[in-house]
Amino acid sequence: MALLDVEDLSVTFRRRGQRTVHAVDGVSFSVDAGEVVALVGESGCGKSVTSLALMGLLPRRGAQVGGSANFDGTELLALDQRSMRDIRGKDVAMIFQDPLSSLNPVIPIGIQVTEVLVRHRGMSGDAARKEAANLLDRVGIPDPRRRLKEYPHQLSGGMRQRALIAIAVACQPRLLIADEPTTALDVTIQAQILELLKELVRDSNTALIMITHDLGVVAGMCDMINVLYAGRVVESARRKELFAAPRHPYTVGLLRSIPRLDVGRGEKLTPIRGSVRDVLPWSEGCAFAPRCDRRIDASIGEPPPMVPTHTGHSYRCVNPVPVEEKA
Amino acid sequence: MTLASGQKKDKLDRLSELAAVRDDEQGVSLWRDAFRRLRRNPAAIVGAAILLLFVLVAIVGPFLVPYDPAAQIGVQQGVVRSGAGIIPGPSSDHWLGYDHQGRDEFSRLIAGSRQTLIVGVVSTVIGLTVGVLLGGLSGAAAGLGGRWGRWVDNVLMRIVDMLLSVPSLLLAVSFAAILGPSPATVMIAVGAVSVPVFARLLRGSMIAQANRDYVLAATSLGVGRGRIAISHVVPNSLAPVIVQATLTLATAIIEVAALSFLGLGSQVLGQPEWGLMLAEAQRYLGVRPALAIYPAVAIIITAFGFTLLGEAMREALDPKLRK
């Protein structure tokens, strides 16, 4: 059985006087222990909302969560606040996009690292401080004892993200959710942070949900990739298969928009037409149809079903890209 | 992870981010940055200088005054007969002349600063403490407390709103009337007036902070709501409250003077206090108006100093004004 099994997860935002938003609309995926699973899609497709729903961090007013998320036998979506607090940071931890705003600006790094050790590992005083220094060392922060006394603004962006990662892995969680962990960082540092995450999950057999809008980020590290569009998974495959034989036109579009060295100079990057705002509600057909070159009559009318293949690769398209015609 | 590769990466990490670091160190530290801006602001320098002088005078002044501020020297020497309209003005022995009871005006003005400082500071501390408790509870309840929290917040804030809707001097006078005239009354009355201001300010600031990313991040680590409120949200919400405390000191000094002026302050015979001095000088405005001007100017300058510094701090800490 998988470590995390997400079945038909849906999140609907209802606010008085505002349009109802189906931010997540029946998402299913699973994560095995030690596996790295990616959720990929343009911004606004529901990646963050998915992760927040799993962590029970959506605002209780206005957000309606449905479906199920089974974490090693525990139904996360049905858990009361107190039990959820015990799981958060201990069994499931999260790394956020912006390391500066995710750290408390007026508290030294050390206290923010020890806080979680005190909370979940019952450590205190010197032991906690020592472990905090160990953790900073482990994520590659030089001179950790001095760094513990510093404030977030005194660290560089990369160092801050390393500190956040140290906090997230402090209690050796079994599942780590990283929501665009490199998006706010410089390109050179992005690669280092990805490398660090890769090493950490490999060494400790932690499962990782890697959330990103950039297929390039997941190319080097993920086992399984789920492509999201407008709140639904539109394609799901193992990494090699997805890159080698993408079937959904949206996935192909995402792949075409990654800069690549093996593409001739004359060929331009082809961004996907239109924007995420040009969506059709899933109930009326394929949400991607308005932007799609391969749109056919069958795309409109009723929601396309997920088509499974024998290799575990599945896609949600009535006119999929033929395998030979790979990007 | 391996140490060697880690160290190499760090070197790269630091090198490529050197520019960013330099940038950060100039901008982000709230307090250090605010302090740097304060030092460059002439209004802040003037305000701080006035305050320093005031505090210094209040602390050491009473030990250095040339005459006992309660001794009726002028009457004993027969030079002051206020009944007959004779109150001598400044001379080389008595720099600001005598008051209506023949006491040395300069000594009284200096000695009076201490009473004003003590009552002003204590009343602000009272207001700050109660206000921070109320506002903190309310802010924590509203920002992090769920359904129950909203109820608690509503009740607390209606009480605060009631306090806020009464004109401050009227509120202070009512308090003073209930408790009877004494310095403690003045402190409590003036403190009570500032409670709603501090409470509202802290609450608003905490509710804004409750939506910040670091609160979500702490929540995602399983940190309890109480701890998040106390050790994460409150420390980030105090800046405007501290600025307000400086501004409140200015109004507190004026209100303390006003209450003493109305006869609600110290009843200890002969104890100098600026508001009381002003009140007493009233009857002799025709004879020696200067007796009213001295304490009035002292009150105004002191309040001016607090206001200058307070406004400068507000500017320095205002995130919208920071680059």
Ligand SMILES: Nc1ncnc2c1ncn2[C@@H]1O[C@H](COP(=O)(O)OP(=O)(O)O)[C@@H](O)[C@H]1O
């Ligand atoms: N608190 C909220 N209230 C209403 N709508 C929300 C809220 N949070 C997110 N949404 C909507 O849900 C959709 C998905 O958002 P999100 O998961 O943040 O996208 P992303 O994939 O970029 O992380 C967006 O359309 C967004 O507007």
Ligand SMILES: [Mg+2]
């Ligand atoms: Mg997001």
